[in-house]
Amino acid sequence: MSGVTPDELGEHAFLRGMTARHLVVLSRASWEAPVRAGQRLFEEGDAAHRFWLLRSGQVALDLHSPGRRGLIVETLGPGDLVGLSWLVPPYHWQFGAAAVQDTVTFELNAIAIRAACEEDPGLGYALLQRVMAAASSRLHATRVRILDLYGAPDAAQDRP
């Protein structure tokens, strides 16, 4: 693990447009964290004390239940935020997450950043906008998946 500069953080798609002052605050609670393929980042129900910004590689959000193989809920790639629950009380992960391939991340200390947001609502609002954008995008994608995007239309009969 190594520290991250404000400039490096500011280049990540999730944080693009953040002010230099806010990037400095975030960089104090961030470090670069490579994750090997197969390594788990967190488990469902665990406390959400950290979150990650993906620089390369791929991470799968998953769900496990007794007697069934693990189900992949969604995969995330470069530019994506891993973890929404760190900003939503009671700060527990709703899913698990594991690296599908060797992955490079910026790991952030959620406890420190939540505290910084309490002190500086401007930082909180800037982060909330970005987390909401990620959540909104995933909600949209989930809705589209519910529509069964690739299924044949109701009227399909003997078409190419």
Place this chain on the structure above:
Amino acid sequence: MTVAAAPALPARYQVAGRLAETDDTVTLDLRPVDQPIPPHQPGQFTMLYAPGIGEVPVSISGTGPDLRLVQTVRAVGAVTRALCACRPGRMLGVRGPYGTHWDVAGAAGGDLLIVAGGIGLAPLRGALLTALGHRDQYRRIVVLIGARSPQELIFVRDLGEWRRHGADVELTVDRAAAGWAGHVGVVTQLLARVPVDPGRTTALVCGPEIMMRLTARELLALGVPAARVRVSLERNMRCGVAECGHCQLGPLLLCRDGPVVSYPAAAPLLAIREL
């Protein structure tokens, strides 16, 4: 890109090979018995006739040696079920080729982005093979394939060869169990990460209309010029020569003016509830 009309009489083809792609989708390798149909362009379709049962439009997925046709059929009705059940040796009738094509050559000099949903990969396979055959004429060739599950992906056996010939191929599914190495999510989520220059990209999109609409909307938001987005539309093609009117979609007769349509022409038609 309209091409000359083909004869209306079916040519006899024999099933030379049959490959089950998924539970309900089969790829047929068809060998001409007599005079083959005229040459086709990627994106065009034929009318496939199962003797005694009926005729349906089926896109052409490629060609084989000896002027063979490769056509992929999904069983959704009586005729397509009969076609999917065909074993090697069975005779079929083929009319065509009909309709417009992808104009793959028109994408030369830029990036080529192919986005397929479900069986929508079938009409795009020929376009991809054509582009890979002239690999040096394109910058990036990127193929994004979406399906409900890994078991419903078609042409899986081809993916390695496409990658070896210079295509970036990404797969995404709606549902997958642990161990799946591709993406899980909708195909539109991959677009933002695609390594192409939007202003120099030609996008060929085929799948269910709702998928094409969402994909095209995302492509435009990324900066791909609307005129460089092409989609493949389908309706109830019957005659193949724009005479019967069954395939009318607004001002278009899709057996002649489609199936490949530029997005500016298709966009107003994709949002209409009943047409």
